[in-house]
């Protein structure tokens with residue numbers, strides 16, 4: 001056997017025996033919450049399309065007309081073929097929705113994180129991040145070459161300690177956290193973090209991938225990254241903040257400069273979705289209300305967001321719980337390492353504006369009937 005094949009097969013075998021091999025299953029999105037998998041209709045409780053906008057008729061209509069008007073692809077990087085007029089419209093809409101001076105669109109949330117972080121800090125600088133930040137932030141940090149320290153999840157004491165001991169040794173300092181943590185659904189204590197940042201002359205960057213359109217924040221960081229691929233129901237990422245921040249990014253973020261612009265239909269879909277978000281505040285409140293209804297049925301702590309994790313522990317057990325849910329008609333994917341720390345494999349339930357009361361109560365009843373909550377540690 002050639003050396004490469006031998007290497008690959010042994011790596012795959014190791015993943016299989018650790019219950020960590022991943023293989024995407026064919027799944028067809030019917031209406032935003034109902035899907036078809038293996039010939040069966042399931043209700044999905046694991047999508048990030050929190051407002052069901054990926055299937056919204058107005059969004060689809062706008063995407064279709066942009067497709068006819070501007071074509072399927074964009075041809076090159078925004079800095080080469082020039083900005084499609086939709087970019088300006090989309091960036092204005094993001095800035096409006098986020099209450100920011102300016103916004104800059106990237107190819108995805110992943111590309112925003114790996115572009116923005118290295119544009120701001122590098123060798124000789126310090127990054128202090130929450131231990132649970134998303135992989136795309138970790139990759140951005142690695143690319144930057146800055147010194148990296150992690151503080152325990154949401155621990156202000158630990159963050160202060162790290163800054164007290166390290167801040168003076170570095171030029172610039174960037175604190176990075178998420179507004180709503182993607183796998184735990186809890187909030188970061190942003191007002192306190194901003195206070196600490198002021199004391200230590202540090203900048204603060206947040207990733208609002210799971211907050212946008214669903215959870216409002218009272219206070220904002222200097223640098224705000226997010227995605228158009230979740231509640232916006234489309235695709236793309238962004239950073240927003242001051243005009244200077246955005247102007248600088250357009251000439252400095254490598255993932256923006258060296259990657260092709262988004263397809264026009266995608267830009268148009270995002271614009272239409274943001275307009276719905278701005279005008280329909282009832283829709284935006286639903287995901288959190290639904291999560292609260294579910295949690296209260298099960299006597300769980302009131303969730304802070306539409307993401308409600310049930311920590312199972314071992315990957316194998318999480319997979320078997322997920323299979324049982326699927327047999328009962330619910331799609332809830334098991335989340336395993338390296339997405340979450342070892343020993344904290346979980347069912348990550350996400351609630352959508354489109355879930356009906358009956359769907360939620362049936363899911364709660366099913367989980368109750370399994371007795372899972374009696375021997376499982378319930379987080380959030």
Ligand SMILES: *Cc1c(COP(=O)(O)O)cnc(C)c1O
Pocket residue numbers: 108109110111113134136178182207209210227228229236237
């Ligand atoms: C999903 C996610 C991203 C990546 O966004 P994409 O648009 O899917 O590339 C970044 N950060 C967080 C916290 C996320 O949950």
